[in-house]
Amino acid sequence: MLALAPTPAPPTPAPSGDSLMPEDTLTPTVNDVVGDLTQAAGTDALPEPFRPWFAVIIAVVASVLIVTIAFTALGGVLRKHPTLRKDTAKARVPATLVLSFVGSLSALEVTTPDADWRRLVDFLLLSGLICSVAWLITVLLRLLEAELLAKRRTSIANDRRLAKVRTQVSLLRHVANAVVLVLAGAAILLLIPQVRALGAGILASAGLISVVAGLAVQSTLANVFAGLQIAFTDAIRVDDTVLVETQQGRIEEITLTYVVVAMPDGRRMILPSTYFTSTPFENWSRGTAELNGNVLLDLNWNAPVDMIRQRLKQLLDSTDLWDGRVGVLNVTDAIAGVLKVTITVSARNPADLFDLRNYVREKLVHDLQTKYPEALPAPVAQVAGAKK
Numbered sequence: 519m520l521a522l523a524p525t526p527a528p529p530t531p532a533p534s535g536d537s538l539m540p541e542d543t544l545t546p547t548v549n550d551v552v553g554d555l556t557q558a559a560g561t562d563a564l565p566e567p568f569r570p571w572f573a574v575i576i577a578v579v580a581s582v583l584i585v586t587i588a589f590t591a592l593g594g595v596l597r598k599h600p601t602l603r604k605d606t607a608k609a610r611v612p613a614t615l616v617l618s619f620v621g622s623l624s625a626l627e628v629t630t631p632d633a634d635w636r637r638l639v640d641f642l643l644l645s646g647l648i649c650s651v652a653w654l655i656t657v658l659l660r661l662l663e664a665e666l667l668a669k670r671r672t673s674i675a676n677d678r679r680l681a682k683v684r685t686q687v688s689l690l691r692h693v694a695n696a697v698v699l700v701l702a703g704a705a706i707l708l709l710i711p712q713v714r715a716l717g718a719g720i721l722a723s724a725g726l727i728s729v730v731a732g733l734a735v736q737s738t739l740a741n742v743f744a745g746l747q748i749a750f751t752d753a754i755r756v757d758d759t760v761l762v763e764t765q766q767g768r769i770e771e772i773t774l775t776y777v778v779v780a781m782p783d784g785r786r787m788i789l790p791s792t793y794f795t796s797t798p799f800e801n802w803s804r805g806t807a808e809l810n811g812n813v814l815l816d817l818n819w820n821a822p823v824d825m826i827r828q829r830l831k832q833l834l835d836s837t838d839l840w841d842g843r844v845g846v847l848n849v850t851d852a853i854a855g856v857l858k859v860t861i862t863v864s865a866r867n868p869a870d871l872f873d874l875r876n877y878v879r880e881k882l883v884h885d886l887q888t889k890y891p892e893a894l895p896a897p898v899a900q901v902a903g904a905k906k
Contacts, residue, residue: 570629577621585614601668605661612654619647645706652702656695663691681755685772688756689745692774741775744791748772754794754801759809759868761800762789768868782872803868810844811871813861813879817886821857821893823849826882830861833881839874841866856895 589610596603623643630636670683748754758769760779767779767787777794779787793799802809827847834840844864851858863878865871886893 570626570633573625573629574622577625578618581617581621582614585610585617589613602665605664609654609657609661612650612657615650616647616654619643619650623647641709644709648702648705652698655698659691659694659698663687681757685755686750689772689774693746696774741791744795745772745774745776748777748791748794757803757867759802761802762787762793766802809868809871810862810864811875813863813875813882815859815861815879815882816895817857817859817893818895819852819855819857821859821886822890823847823857823859825890826859826886829882829885830878833878834863837874837877839865839870839877841870 589607592606593603596606623640626633626636626639626643666687667684670680754760754769754772754777756769756772760767760769762779765781765787767781769777770780770786771778772791775791777789777791779789781787830845830847834845841864844862847859847861849857850860861878861882863871863874865874
């Protein structure tokens, strides 16, 4: 039998040189996009000195349009969340700057890749890009903080736990902002060739530098660590009522290095963080935000105490400032013809307690002046009688 020889496979045509393209060239880069835009705009018809600046203008305009379209669409998505929409809009300017700097660098790379003046311009543009990125990150961190606190407000009913979360999240944002600023400054310095050349020497002497820097900023570092200790040991929280330097105030803000205490008269006391870790102070809302307060009255011995007690109950029942826990009236002293009447009331938080005490005091004084002026001390009674 004759054996049939196998039919040879047809030779595959060798790929031409034009069809052999590296895979990475199939992916468009920023330079390709900017180059296409500049060519479409007809920059080749412009004189050589004007081409790079026209390309930069095109890149900036394109960046503004892209950001405007993106944030307009995002605003439509978030139209049912006005607070989130307002906070997100704050990132519009830094995002525009980031895209503008990136587009400008790409435009110059396409139009003038070998120009001598590019070194200084590239340094300025890269520095602006780094600053814009840092700005954008800080805005996003603030947006993240606002969203976390908004979700916590709906899930946490206890004001004390919410204050703790608010304090910790705020302080963590301050730490993250500080890290971002330090990294941005280091990145800008590394753009300078002389600084990069000194990098090895700086690393070699890092031990000595760290000791010197530690001594130079010892107090600042102490405040930073004290701020972290305050936030995570729960010694004080935002909105706590404290007694510092013999003055009562409310914790308004806790930062890395200092604490802001708001006084009842509108003043702000700025205290270093180490104050709250090294100096005794009173925290009146440490365990709970609910507080008790006193209203003191000096009256004559013929004052209608039972009537005042009944009137107090009516006043407390008629206001939402009272939390229903404590509302009592006691005669705590009787010396030299004067009765010391102490009224103790309670409220949900320091602000409500302050308003409740003022409300009770004003109403009771008004009732005594109009109905029982003889119950007031002699000078007050004479003034009330003369007005009547």
